[in-house]
Amino acid sequence: MTKTTRALMGATALCGMAALAQAETLTIATVNNGDMIRMQELSSAFTEMHPEIELDWVTLEENVLRQRVTTDIATRGGQYDVLTIGTYEVPIWANQGWLVALDDLPEDYDVDDLLPSIRAGLSVDGTLYAVPFYGESSMVMYRTDLAEAAGIEFPEAPTWDFIKEAAAAMTDKENEVYGVCMRGKAGWGENTAFITSMANSYGARWFDENWMPQFDSEAWQTAFSDYLMLQNEYGAPGSANNGFNENLALFQQGKCGMWIDATVAASFVTNPDDSTVADKVGFALAPDNGLGKRGNWLWAWSLGIPAGTDAEDAAKTFVAWATSKEYAELVAENEGWANVPPGTRTSLYENPAYLEAADFAEMTLESINAADPQNPTVDPVPYTGIQFVAIPEFQGIGTAVGQQFAAALAGQKSAEEALQAAQDLTMQEMKAGGYIQ
Amino acid sequence: MARAVSTRRKAGYTIAAWIIGLAIFFPILWTIVTSFKTEAEAISSPPSFMFFQWTTENYSTVMERSNYFRHFWNSVVISLGSTVLGLIIAIPAAWSMAFVPAKHTKNVLMWMLSTKMLPPVGVLIPIYLIFRDVGLLDTKTGLVIVLTLINLPIIVWMLYTYFKEIPGEILEASRMDGASLRDEIIYVLTPMAVPGIASTLLLNVILAWNEAFWTLNLTAAKAAPLTAFIASYSSPEGLFYAKLSAASTMAIAPILILGWFSQKQLVRGLTFGAVK
Numbered sequence: 001m002t003k004t005t006r007a008l009m010g011a012t013a014l015c016g017m018a019a020l021a022q023a024e025t026l027t028i029a030t031v032n033n034g035d036m037i038r039m040q041e042l043s044s045a046f047t048e049m050h051p052e053i054e055l056d057w058v059t060l061e062e063n064v065l066r067q068r069v070t071t072d073i074a075t076r077g078g079q080y081d082v083l084t085i086g087t088y089e090v091p092i093w094a095n096q097g098w099l100v101a102l103d104d105l106p107e108d109y110d111v112d113d114l115l116p117s118i119r120a121g122l123s124v125d126g127t128l129y130a131v132p133f134y135g136e137s138s139m140v141m142y143r144t145d146l147a148e149a150a151g152i153e154f155p156e157a158p159t160w161d162f163i164k165e166a167a168a169a170m171t172d173k174e175n176e177v178y179g180v181c182m183r184g185k186a187g188w189g190e191n192t193a194f195i196t197s198m199a200n201s202y203g204a205r206w207f208d209e210n211w212m213p214q215f216d217s218e219a220w221q222t223a224f225s226d227y228l229m230l231q232n233e234y235g236a237p238g239s240a241n242n243g244f245n246e247n248l249a250l251f252q253q254g255k256c257g258m259w260i261d262a263t264v265a266a267s268f269v270t271n272p273d274d275s276t277v278a279d280k281v282g283f284a285l286a287p288d289n290g291l292g293k294r295g296n297w298l299w300a301w302s303l304g305i306p307a308g309t310d311a312e313d314a315a316k317t318f319v320a321w322a323t324s325k326e327y328a329e330l331v332a333e334n335e336g337w338a339n340v341p342p343g344t345r346t347s348l349y350e351n352p353a354y355l356e357a358a359d360f361a362e363m364t365l366e367s368i369n370a371a372d373p374q375n376p377t378v379d380p381v382p383y384t385g386i387q388f389v390a391i392p393e394f395q396g397i398g399t400a401v402g403q404q405f406a407a408a409l410a411g412q413k414s415a416e417e418a419l420q421a422a423q424d425l426t427m428q429e430m431k432a433g434g435y436i437q
Numbered sequence: 438m439a440r441a442v443s444t445r446r447k448a449g450y451t452i453a454a455w456i457i458g459l460a461i462f463f464p465i466l467w468t469i470v471t472s473f474k475t476e477a478e479a480i481s482s483p484p485s486f487m488f489f490q491w492t493t494e495n496y497s498t499v500m501e502r503s504n505y506f507r508h509f510w511n512s513v514v515i516s517l518g519s520t521v522l523g524l525i526i527a528i529p530a531a532w533s534m535a536f537v538p539a540k541h542t543k544n545v546l547m548w549m550l551s552t553k554m555l556p557p558v559g560v561l562i563p564i565y566l567i568f569r570d571v572g573l574l575d576t577k578t579g580l581v582i583v584l585t586l587i588n589l590p591i592i593v594w595m596l597y598t599y600f601k602e603i604p605g606e607i608l609e610a611s612r613m614d615g616a617s618l619r620d621e622i623i624y625v626l627t628p629m630a631v632p633g634i635a636s637t638l639l640l641n642v643i644l645a646w647n648e649a650f651w652t653l654n655l656t657a658a659k660a661a662p663l664t665a666f667i668a669s670y671s672s673p674e675g676l677f678y679a680k681l682s683a684a685s686t687m688a689i690a691p692i693l694i695l696g697w698f699s700q701k702q703l704v705r706g707l708t709f710g711a712v713k
């Protein structure tokens with residue numbers, strides 16, 4: 001080996017080391033679902049474009065992730081540079097000054113293309129604090145073959161009375177077919193989310209304008225009684241333990257006539273690899289009671305940047321890429337249009353290729369557009385959020401109230417007792433939080 | 438006749454022991470079986486136990502998606518490190534409590550045990566802040582320290598119980614032969630308490646290996662052990678039971694193998710002094 005060769009090799013090694021030293025590592029906290037896993041798999045396209053940025057993924061179960069990133073951001077631990085957060089966290093954390101404002105995204109990002117309701121859910125005073133990776137509302141998924149056999153024609157926008165009739169007609173307990181599957185498992189993101197959305201369409205609300213709990217109202221009594229009746233008469237056995245996954249399994253095995261849940265489930269139940277009823281599924285908007293609000297929610301898993309990160313610019317580059325139109329095209333190229341993260345951009349719903357690949361696209365868009373997190377209820381309220389109340393105390397209160405709802409569903413207490421307990425515990429927490437005297 | 442009754446009773450105990458053993462092991466067996474199913478078969482009702490199309494696809498998916506060996510190595514370092522550090526502190530502590538008890542030794546022992554009664558989440562924020570300030574977040578060193586501290590009461594208690602069974606006269610004789618305190622602990626006490634120390638070590642490795650609160654809350658990407666690896670496959674919105682089972686099987690396999698090979702030692706140590 002000549003001296004020159006050795007010198008050249010040394011210089012190359014040094015350059016390589018220098019490049020490595022300059023590489024910035026982004027630690028990204030995310031949840032385990034199909035779309036997020038796909039993003040990890042496709043992220044090599046990003047690192048090829050940006051060799052100066054390395055990505056380190058921390059994937060956790062939703063509740064663990066929430067606890068983990070809340071601890072980190074509240075203490076300014078600085079463990080993460082990009083956080084996967086939902087529409088519940090964004091307004092609360094933004095008001096605390098914990099998130100970086102995303103008001104300087106590049107022009108080609110086309111922020112105006114974001115669906116208005118999703119953008120509103122991720123903004124505080126008109127400033128965007130997180131960008132949506134995928135958005136969802138809730139809707140009715142029903143078995144077209146069972147509906148036909150029962151002589152029922154599903155309208156695009158059913159009422160709760162129609163759901164009751166359809167559930168009765170489709171229930172065939174001897175053959176383990178249950179008219180309607182709904183969330184019963186206790187938790188602020190499980191049964192509380194469902195029942196709150198349902199109650200909104202009955203004219204109920206969590207609080208009046210002075211933050212007084214309203215579980216003792218007639219609207220709550222009616223909504224909750226109807227929920228219990230539907231679950232007890234036409235629901236699956238043990239529904240007090242059923243959440244999204246349990247109902248998904250039941251529906252995929254042909255055991256639910258209707259399933260009212262997240263729009264994101266549409267791609268699961270129509271996937272012939274996993275679902276035995278893939279070609280027999282119809283979609284309708286979440287039910288209403290003619291009061292101007294439907295029983296659907298709004299949620300968006302989004303990417304936010306914690307204030308104080310030392311890699312703010314790199315993090316902005318990444319979140320802009322992961323939620324861009326180009327990323328949607330990358331997914332379509334690799335996995336097909338049906339697998340593009342739904343519910344975030346208007347342009348996706350104007351794309352004929354997507355509309356053709358995803359039967360549920362139109363109903364998903366309508367459901368998302370029908371949701372208004374700024375005015376979630378029939379009567380005015382002092383909070384934002386549809387299936388949740390965007391205050392820090394809600395995780396605790398929502399879960400405690402959900403436990404009361406689940407106890408009533410399991411037959412451990414009456415509807416009146418459960419609502420009274422919900423009223424009392426909410427009152428106590430709101431007093432402790434200083435909202436009311 | 439008496440012999441026949443005895444044999445029948447023995448058979449009854451054996452069958453009962455097998456039934457209890459299988460009932461305890463069943464969740465692990467079910468997890469392992471599910472890990473070889475497809476996602477559709479994993480949720481099928483009624484579930485099939487043996488007659489399904491076995492696949493190793495979940496394992497290849499898990500290996501492809503996650504860095505198993507990094508998590509495994511972190512688990513090894515954290516569990517062994519915290520156990521060895523715990524033993525180094527606990528052996529002299531247990532010696533002093535067993536052989537040179539003071540007026541308040543029992544109270545000290547009870548106080549140590551009482552620290553285990555505190556819900557960990559109660560001290561999460563203070564520990565998180567301390568770790569942040571001293572740069573121990575997401576480090577194996579930080580987890581070794583925390584797990585040593587949380588398991589120390591158990592280590593001290595177990596060793597104290599074993600040491601109490603050793604006659605003090607033997608240690609006295611070694612002192613009369615001129616052994617220093619260090620020699621007494623290392624060359625006389627420790628060899629006699631090997632079964633107890635070994636079972637304490639094994640039990641603490643298992644406890645540290647399975648610890649999921651601190652290991653999830655104090656780590657991010659670099660020091661995350663196998664508990665974080667399992668948590669990454671759990672999902673409230675999406676059915677990934679087969680993959681979750683594969684990840685769980687991979688996480689518990691090392692400790693199952695360790696437990697299998699050391700079961701004699703473990704049982705011997707745990708029953709040390711139980712029958713006089």
